[in-house]
Amino acid sequence: GENVEQHPSTLSVQEGDSAVIKCTYSDSASNYFPWYKQELGKRPQLIIDIRSNVGEKKDQRIAVTLNKTAKHFSLHITETQPEDSAVYFCAASRWSGGYQKVTFGTGTKLQVIP
Amino acid sequence: DAGITQSPRYKITETGRQVTLMCHQTWSHSYMFWYRQDLGHGLRLIYYSAAADITDKGEVPDGYVVSRSKTENFPLTLESATRSQTSVYFCASSEPVNNQPQHFGDGTRLSIL
Numbered sequence: 001g002e003n004v005e006q007h008p009s010t011l012s013v014q015e016g017d018s019a020v021i022k023c024t025y026s027d028s029a030s031n032y033f034p035w036y037k038q039e040l041g042k043r044p045q046l047i048i049d050i051r052s053n054v055g056e057k058k059d060q061r062i063a064v065t066l067n068k069t070a071k072h073f074s075l076h077i078t079e080t081q082p083e084d085s086a087v088y089f090c091a092a093s094r095w096s097g098g099y100q101k102v103t104f105g106t107g108t109k110l111q112v113i114p
Numbered sequence: 115d116a117g118i119t120q121s122p123r124y125k126i127t128e129t130g131r132q133v134t135l136m137c138h139q140t141w142s143h144s145y146m147f148w149y150r151q152d153l154g155h156g157l158r159l160i161y162y163s164a165a166a167d168i169t170d171k172g173e174v175p176d177g178y179v180v181s182r183s184k185t186e187n188f189p190l191t192l193e194s195a196t197r198s199q200t201s202v203y204f205c206a207s208s209e210p211v212n213n214q215p216q217h218f219g220d221g222t223r224l225s226i227l
Contacts, residue, residue, distance in 0.1 A: 006156075032213040043204065043218040044157070051213055089156060095212045098164055099145060102216060104156040 002027040004092050006105030013080050014113050021108045023090035024072040030092040032100070033066060033073050038087045038107075047088075048075070080112045117141045120205050120219035127195055128227050135190045135222045137205030143217075144210040146188040147172075148180065150201040151221070157204065163188055164210070195226045 003026040013019050025033075031052035036044035050057045050064045050073065057064050061080075066073040073092075077084055087109050093102040118139040127133050139146065148160040159172030161180040169180050177199060179191045192199055202223050206216040 034215050036218075043220050046215045046217070049215055093213075097170075099162055099170075100208060100212065100214065100216070102159070104158075106154060106156040 002030060002092055002094070002101070002103040004090060004103045004105045006090050006108055008108060009106065010109045010111070012111045012113060015080060015082060017080055019077045019080050019084070019110055019112075021075045021088055021090065021110070022072060023074070023092075023105050024070075025092035025103070026071065027092065027094065027103075028068075028071065029096075030094045030103075032093045033064070034091050034093070034102075035064060035075050036089045036091070036104075038089065040086075044089060077110075080110075082112050082114050085110055085112045118205060118207055118217060118219040120203075120222050122222060123220065124223050126225045126227065129195055129197060131195050133192045133195055133224070135192075135203055135205075135224070137188045137190070137219060139186055139188075139205075139207045139219075141207060141217070142185060143207035144185070145208045145216075146182065147206040147208075147216060148178070148188070148190045149204045149206065150174065150199075151204060152201050160190065160203075192224075197226050200224060200226045 006023045034049040037047045038044040061078045063076045087107045090105040121136045147162045149157040163169045163182040204221045205219040208216045
């Protein structure tokens with residue numbers, strides 16, 4: 001089955017700096033890659049996603065890149081703010097057995113220091 | 115977004131007890147999912163449902179039972195709770211289309227003593 005590895009597990013940056021979180025996946029059939037942000041005690045919320053026919057997607061300060069050949073994708077947050085502090089999960093998914101099978105990474109705890 | 119609600123938010127029970135976690139969505143999404151979230155494991159799929167009366171096992175189904183008599187509800191039952199089932203449980207839903215995100219509820223924090 002699919003295996004998603006996420007690094008680093010924790011990340012501390014100064015406010016205003018950039019943060020990068022990297023994920024690798026094993027199943028070449030995965031074709032959809034969402035990223036979720038989870039604040040303490042709250043639900044995971046989708047922040048950005050990318051489909052396998054696209055190499056990069058940007059939404060204001062957040063961008064995601066995908067390298068299908070190397071099977072890795074990354075989340076980039078620029079001009080970080082304290083409210084960006086949260087746990088971020090990457091995921092790789094594919095349609096399998098009649099549903100969208102999603103495999104999540106183990107999360108990155110991002111701390112933005114004011 | 116309150117489209118998917120879970121209850122209770124917190125639950126403490128004892129080993130061997132039966133406990134049911136509720137999930138209700140107002141989006142009319144066909145697909146619903148139950149995950150458990152544990153430190154170091156991320157989110158792991160317990161069960162999913164493609165429609166009313168259609169359910170199937172995920173990655174970690176042992177010890178859990180689900181039902182889906184109505185599209186909007188997807189309860190998860192622990193028939194005889196064990197300490198290893200202490201976790202945070204998230205319900206999610208999605209449209210029946212490829213490459214669409216899942217939307218999560220607020221979760222239920224379950225402690226089994």
